[in-house]
Amino acid sequence: MPNNNIDTDQIIPARFLKTTSKEGLDKNLFCDWRYNADGSEKPDFILNTPRGKGAEVLLAGDNFGCGSSREHAPWALTQFGFRAVISTSFADIFKQNALKNSLIPIVVSPDVHAKLFALSEDAKVAVDLASQTLTLPDGQKVEFPVDSFSKTCLLEGIDELGWILKQAPAIEAYEVKRVSTLNTLGN
């Protein structure tokens, strides 16, 4: 998907956000690019090709995931089967949301990015989170950055909320000295 600036409204249009669950979003992933008005699949759209249907790595243009903060975007991508997205850059909120859903945002240089887009249709890449390496079909290994805390959480199955809950003493200590200007009575 070579388009730059793919926004989260394209990944999952807002009309599908009226749900109160996380489930069932995959069928509307990239809905307006993926289906014709009658609901049939657009055969040329990458996710409708045999190559797209089983894909685990999405190769996308610069600044992937810009716009809305909807976590429905990574939910829809992971439910479809994606485990990593490769781009030259990611929008901040999308990157945070992706990491919380075991979807690895892989930032590569423009050179590597261009090389990946030039690969043949059946090319495969390997992603190793522990060593933070992306292995290209020709064997070239490319290191990619990952937030160290998020990496540990993902590899060791640490639940972020659980980790914060354990900081309760620090939170309580902060609340004791915290100065509030909010008139919580609202009158």
Next chain:
Amino acid sequence: MSGSVRTLSQKVWDNHLVREEAGAPSLIYIDLHLVHEVTSPQAFSGLRARGLKVRRPDLTVATTDHSIPTTDRSLPIVDPIARNQVEQLAKNCAEFGIPHYGVHSEHQGIVHVIGPELGFTQPGMTVVCGDSHTATHGAFGALAFGIGTSEVENVLATQCLLQRPSKTFKVHVDGVLKPGVTAKDIILAFCARVGVGGATGTVLEYTGSAISSLSMEGRMTVCNMSIEAGARAGLIAPDDTTFNYLHGRPFAPKDKYWDEAVARWKQLPTDEGATFDREVSIDGNSLEPMITWGTNPGMGVSINGAVPDPSSIGDPLERDAVVKALQYMGLEAGKPIAGRPVNVVFIGSCTNSRISDLRAAAAVLKGRKVNPNVRVMVVPGSMEVKRQAIAEGLPEVFRAAGCDYREPGCSMCIAMNGDQLQPGEYSVSTSNRNFEGRQGKGGRTFLASPLTAAATALTGVVTDVRTIL
């Protein structure tokens, strides 16, 4: 990151550090958590699954804005999925003890409109919401940013977030805006200057005489769209304009607490000599009314400018993006944007639905008729804005001109509630996003100020307001 001299956002950050640990993100405390129906239900489900409570319901405020119809509030919500979502928020708030300004509340409104107008949003606070336009609250000198639903759950449970500090980016706008040029044009010009991803990884601070002379509502319009350049947040130093706006609002401090708060808030502005990771300057004197032509908010030009010509763009990916945008928008390269016919004008959204926005539009429309080929929707940002508009006789002005004047909500900014464009239709919209299909599948959006929107409503074509004043 605390040094002898600090920026506004660094001071707010430092004041909220709960815990720092080498290698880990910082744990920061959240002063105000705003909640709406779309990005919260899964977070409440998560709390329930773990048997957790909301740690600080007193620092949490909910309203219903995205999914609700903007039609008569005495009628039930027809769409069963939307109705369920709206009812779910009410149930969640009741169960977890969170104040909720729901569909029938006299304070209901767009979350980024009611936070400031009720006095919840205050200088120096950390403010979050499961909504990228939380940046709006930065207008008060608050560090305010959008978060995803997992983080909504984290804040509900712990009132804290794990964050790493962003880079700082100063946007300096000096000068005096010409008549017909507004806060919206400042931010559209900034987005056009740096591009839709140009401020990714940064927190903006807007400075300069063109910023400090804006009203609070104008400042909110500017900060609101910080995310449209990719920034996490956008702040403006609190000053007398800020304090005068806040004084007397329901949740603002009172009496001696007010004086203490103001003394504290006066310490917040960026210290002299503090440096930013990046800076840009925009000349406010030479700004023109702005309008977008493409499919992201960075694709903007001055109202008398032309749609770009892809053949003049060197970078192949950028050229391709322009070609695709022009194709989607049905526009010809190199042609002027003014004079393009539109089907719909939308005046509303968390960017431009406050009373000053409605006043500006009404001043243009007063005593005139909208073009019969254009459907004009005016959607106030909150019940409070609606009441004030009634007091000033604005609904009569809009209705006499032929506008559809509706009930408060996000409406056609996000088109979740049935207020939407039909495929192929064009709008001039005072909202914040012109992404493909944002205002309805196949719809095409030109983002602009309320003045440009009102002028376009009268003529039926994209119009520079200065030509009809």
